Amino acid sequence: MEQGIDKESLLDLLDDQEIDKLILKMGPRMKFKKRLKLLKGRPSTSDTSDREEIILSDVKTIMECVHQKIPDENNNKLNKFLREKIKDLKMDKMVVGVFGKTGAGKSSLINAVIGVKKLLPSGKFRACTSVMIKVEANMQNSKYEANIEFITKEEWKNEMCYSKNFPGDNADQESDQKDDDDRLDIVEKLSALYGEDWKDTFPDDLMNDKYFEEIPEFLFSKGKTLTVETAKELSAILLRYTRSDTKDGDGKVVKRWYWPLVKCVTIKVPNNDLLKHVTLMDLPGNGDRNKSRDNMWKTVVGSCSTVWLVTDMSRAASENEAWEILENASSFMGNAGQCEHIHLICTKSDLMQDSEDSEDAEDAEDHSAAGVRAFILKTNDRAKKEMREEFSKLNKVKKHISDESFKVFTVSSNEFLKKKRLDPDDTEIPELQKCLQDLNHSEMLNYVSGARGILSLIQGASRGEGDDMKTAVYTDLQQKMRVELDKVRKPMRETYLAFKKCLRGLKNLKVHNTSGSAFHGTLKCIVQHDGNYKPKKGEQINLNMKLSSCLTESIDEEFKKTFPNEGKGEPFNGVLNSFLLDTKMMKEKTEYKDVELQLIFLNTEEEQIKTKLNKTIRDRKKTIYSSLTTTIERKMQKCYDEAKEIKGPGTLSKMRETMVKHVHGLKDVMFQEATDVMLKQLKDLTRDILDDLEESMQESIELSLKTHGASIPDVTLELEMVKNHYEVLKGSPDEETLICAGPPSPAAAPLITN
Numbered sequence: 001m002e003q004g005i006d007k008e009s010l011l012d013l014l015d016d017q018e019i020d021k022l023i024l025k026m027g028p029r030m031k032f033k034k035r036l037k038l039l040k041g042r043p044s045t046s047d048t049s050d051r052e053e054i055i056l057s058d059v060k061t062i063m064e065c066v067h068q069k070i071p072d073e074n075n076n077k078l079n080k081f082l083r084e085k086i087k088d089l090k091m092d093k094m095v096v097g098v099f100g101k102t103g104a105g106k107s108s109l110i111n112a113v114i115g116v117k118k119l120l121p122s123g124k125f126r127a128c129t130s131v132m133i134k135v136e137a138n139m140q141n142s143k144y145e146a147n148i149e150f151i152t153k154e155e156w157k158n159e160m161c162y163s164k165n166f167p168g169d170n171a172d173q174e175s176d177q178k179d180d181d182d183r184l185d186i187v188e189k190l191s192a193l194y195g196e197d198w199k200d201t202f203p204d205d206l207m208n209d210k211y212f213e214e215i216p217e218f219l220f221s222k223g224k225t226l227t228v229e230t231a232k233e234l235s236a237i238l239l240r241y242t243r244s245d246t247k248d249g250d251g252k253v254v255k256r257w258y259w260p261l262v263k264c265v266t267i268k269v270p271n272n273d274l275l276k277h278v279t280l281m282d283l284p285g286n287g288d289r290n291k292s293r294d295n296m297w298k299t300v301v302g303s304c305s306t307v308w309l310v311t312d313m314s315r316a317a318s319e320n321e322a323w324e325i326l327e328n329a330s331s332f333m334g335n336a337g338q339c340e341h342i343h344l345i346c347t348k349s350d351l352m353q354d355s356e357d358s359e360d361a362e363d364a365e366d367h368s369a370a371g372v373r374a375f376i377l378k379t380n381d382r383a384k385k386e387m388r389e390e391f392s393k394l395n396k397v398k399k400h401i402s403d404e405s406f407k408v409f410t411v412s413s414n415e416f417l418k419k420k421r422l423d424p425d426d427t428e429i430p431e432l433q434k435c436l437q438d439l440n441h442s443e444m445l446n447y448v449s450g451a452r453g454i455l456s457l458i459q460g461a462s463r464g465e466g467d468d469m470k471t472a473v474y475t476d477l478q479q480k481m482r483v484e485l486d487k488v489r490k491p492m493r494e495t496y497l498a499f500k501k502c503l504r505g506l507k508n509l510k511v512h513n514t515s516g517s518a519f520h521g522t523l524k525c526i527v528q529h530d531g532n533y534k535p536k537k538g539e540q541i542n543l544n545m546k547l548s549s550c551l552t553e554s555i556d557e558e559f560k561k562t563f564p565n566e567g568k569g570e571p572f573n574g575v576l577n578s579f580l581l582d583t584k585m586m587k588e589k590t591e592y593k594d595v596e597l598q599l600i601f602l603n604t605e606e607e608q609i610k611t612k613l614n615k616t617i618r619d620r621k622k623t624i625y626s627s628l629t630t631t632i633e634r635k636m637q638k639c640y641d642e643a644k645e646i647k648g649p650g651t652l653s654k655m656r657e658t659m660v661k662h663v664h665g666l667k668d669v670m671f672q673e674a675t676d677v678m679l680k681q682l683k684d685l686t687r688d689i690l691d692d693l694e695e696s697m698q699e700s701i702e703l704s705l706k707t708h709g710a711s712i713p714d715v716t717l718e719l720e721m722v723k724n725h726y727e728v729l730k731g732s733p734d735e736e737t738l739i740c741a742g743p744p745s746p747a748a749a750p751l752i753t754n
Contacts, residue, residue: 033193049273050439055725056444061452062718063089066458078461078707081699085454091443093136093616095303096436099279099329100310101321105347105413106282109310110135112413113432113444114274119144119231119267120282131242131292132300133261133282137275138268144234145268148224148241151292152218153207158288159260160190160203176316192244192257209340211256218261227475234267241265256502263293277443285325288541289529301329302337302622306435313383314347327396328540331552334400335559335625338618340566342406343435344387349380349427372421380410399556405566431603445729446611452726453547453604455719456597457704462712466594473595474705477581477602481701484579485694491575492686499682502555503675523655527643531636539547544633547663549672551628563621571617572686576610579693598704613689624681631674635666 067086073079091727100106107122114135138145190198198206209219228234241258243266269275283301287294304367322344333339387408391397409428416427424430522541526533531543545552563571570577583606586592587599639662643655 021631040750048442052441052444053273053276055272055448055728059448059722059725062722063451063454066455066715066718069715071711074281077582078703079712081703082454082458085450089276089447089450089454094278094305094443095281095300095320096278096306096308096439097283097301097304097333098308098310099283099285099325099347100308101285101319101320104310104312104322105707106310108413109308109345109347109411109432110280110282112411112416112429114269114272114434116231116269117273117417118235119269121235121243130284130288130290131259132264132284132296133242134264134266134280135280136266136268136278137272138270139276142270143227143229144231144270145228146226146241147266147268148217148226148239148262149264149266150215150221150223151263151290152192152221153219155156155290155292157203157207159186160198162208188244189260193260195255207559210299214256215261216259231269238265240268242548256547263290263296267666274440276388277440278436284329285321287534289530289534291530294532296597298332301332304337304339305439306341306343307333307339307346308343308432310345310347313349323390323394323678324539327394330397330400333623334565335552335556336622338622339401339564340405342401343432343436344391344406344408344745345432346380346383346387346408346410347413349376349383349412368420373423373426376422377426383410384408385478399553400560402560402564402566441729446608448722448726449604450608450730452722453601453608454717455715455722456604457601458712458715459719460595460597460601460704461708462714463597464708469592469594470598471707473586473592473599474701476586477583480581481694481697484581485690488572488575488579488693492572492690495572496565496679496682496686498558499555499562500679502558503551503679523652523659527640527655527659530640531633544636545629547636548629548632548672548674549676551671552625555625559621559625563617565618570616571621576613576689576693579606579610581606581697595705601704602700609693609696609700613692616692617685617689620681620685624678624685627678627681628674631677632670635670635673636662639663679699 039440063086065085070079070086072083072084098106098110105122107120111117111119111122119135120133174433194201194211197211209216215224224530226234226237228237240256241262244259248707281300281304284297287297309322309326311319315674326342333342388406391406411429411432412422412427413429415422416424416429419482522535522555524534525535526541526543532540532545533541535544562573581602583599583603587596587603592599639659642662643658646654
């Protein structure tokens with residue numbers, strides 16, 4: 001070069017101070033530094049995230065500018081279509097649910113994976129089992145934030161009224177230990193919030209504003225937002241909302257703990273690439289006795305694409321709670337959910353070598369660093385094998401979740417952070433981080449692919465040529481679409497008939513142990529909670545699910561086959577994804593060169609529509625499966641309401657009599673209605689999918705091949721940039737590819753601000 005500056009000299013010359021002088025605005029400066037870091041060396045995990053975020057930012061900026069360039073003319077169908085397509089570009093939030101008993105190491109695991117040491121309190125503070133905690137990225141500023149959502153005043157008042165009229169009747173000798181456990185649970189909640197004030201006080205008096213002076217938001221049904229500078233500060237403040245103890249983090253005695261009033265806490269972490277498009281959800285094991293919290297729990301579990309089931313390594317083989325959580329929640333994750341991956345995470349794997357209870361501790365004679373590492377890794381491998389064998393025995397779970405979805409990790413959060421005896425990779429924390437990166441990556445790729453397709457159509461339309469060829473291609477695609485729709489329609493009809501056969505084949509259904517006698521001392525609690533009761537200890541009891549089980553069990557296998565959650569599985573046996581108009585093949589032929597860009601758009605649009613419809617199927621199949629239980633729940637409500645009114649001696653006997661009469665009297669009607677509702681929803685889904693597929697593709701074909709836009713801008717540069725970015729995300733080109741793509745177009749520059 002004439003000035004004697006080559007690539008190597010440039011990299012040595014540009015340090016942070018020089019860059020700060022050259023680029024005054026923060027946004028462009030940070031982007032340039034990240035790009036420069038990619039040029040200086042092979043990207044690390046963090047650098048890969050930086051690169052992808054730069055790509056996403058560039059593409060979003062480009063599409064905003066192109067949107068502004070397209071004339072806003074409502075009477076022009078193509079222009080309106082293009083503007084709406086750009087506006088509809090978006091990315092979903094992927095949800096990772098984290099389950100595990102108190103003390104299993106959930107908080108330490110989340111802290112280690114997202115790289116924030118003191119975000120969630122762990123160790124000496126006992127977690128409250130009813131509060132759900134979301135952890136996601138703060139995309140607005142560099143603060144740590146928490147948004148606290150409370151239950152309603154009415155819900156809390158109902159809980160207190162229930163405590164005052166607790167279903168333990170002195171004249172009725174049929175109560176059992178569960179009554180005592182539940183009484184203790186209620187006492188714990190009231191004592192946490194009111195101290196000793198709740199005793200001998202009416203519920204109305206306990207709603208006095210003086211008890212809520214620090215949380216006036218609760219009284220006005222609003223959320224409370226906390227904003228601080230550091231994770232440590234936020235963790236200390238959140239103790240009173242998420243933990244159950246007598247002292248705070250500084251050892252001070254606390255009079256009021258607000259966790260009984262909290263439904264969910266959303267923690268927002270700044271500058272965290274792993275959480276950009278992923279939410280980590282710390283969840284209770286099996287729902288909650290509060291109805292709104294329980295409904296939220298079911299919704300969240302059903303939306304998890306991945307579940308982390310956390311258990312202590314030292315008790316992983318014998319610990320039943322993790323398996324119980326999986327069994328109790330499997331239907332919400334599987335047929336009534338969208339979970340693709342179940343990760344059993346055995347924590348504290350590095351402590352096995354120190355455990356006196358470990359049968360293999362005596363074999364660890366080599367106490368050198370290499371010997372300790374070898375012993376830990378050997379123990380981990382054996383634990384993984386044992387856990388996979390245990391999973392293979394869970395027949396109830398496997399009706400909803402396949403073997404391919406299940407994977408075991410043995411992790412050590414402590415070793416990952418301190419690096420004493422194990423390499424970071426040995427702790428398997430980086431592998432969990434990669435799981436989050438992959439979720440982020442898939443959403444980014446889908447967004448950039450959509451942008452590429454839209455820009456291809458814009459550029460093709462701006463040329464205004466090849467009308468004869470457009471007409472020929474249009475005719476070919478119309479014929480092809482009719483054939484492809486028929487291929488989809490027939491298997492969907494066969495699926496409907498298969499489910500109809502499963503459900504209609506159930507004749508003379510019998511109800512065993514579901515009318516009261518099987519639930520003895522808990523019957524009053526079940527009635528009080530409308531058939532869905534979670535005792536303080538033991539498994540959740542859902543009478544409505546018990547009643548509907550004869551229906552759900554008849555379709556479980558067919559449902560899992562028809563609506564698989566696994567990444568390789570396709571709904572309706574793959575017929576939707578097999579819908580092909582062959583636009584990809586057509587665009588590669590010379591005779592279609594004049595409409596190549598339109599065909600690129602149609603190929604991308606076809607994939608986008610199928611992705612959208614698969615998400616529609618994923619969401620609606622949850623409702624379809626759950627409808628069998630929700631219909632039973634609705635039909636049983638009158639029975640629960642009548643039983644709640646029963647008081648005095650012989651309460652349990654009278655409740656049982658009411659339940660038996662109602663269930664056996666309406667059994668056939670309930671099951672028939674549940675069957676009809678589910679089949680109608682399934683039929684509606686197949687019709688809507690076919691209609692949406694046909695209408696969406698027809699509109700795209702019409703507007704790309706039969707309609708002309710007014711003043712369509714030239715987007716040659718923007719299209720080339722987005723195509724380069726798309727190739728980077730699809731593959732793994734060298735670090736310079738991103739830089740070679742260049743900065744955003746001049747038109748985009750004004751949108752990049754501080």
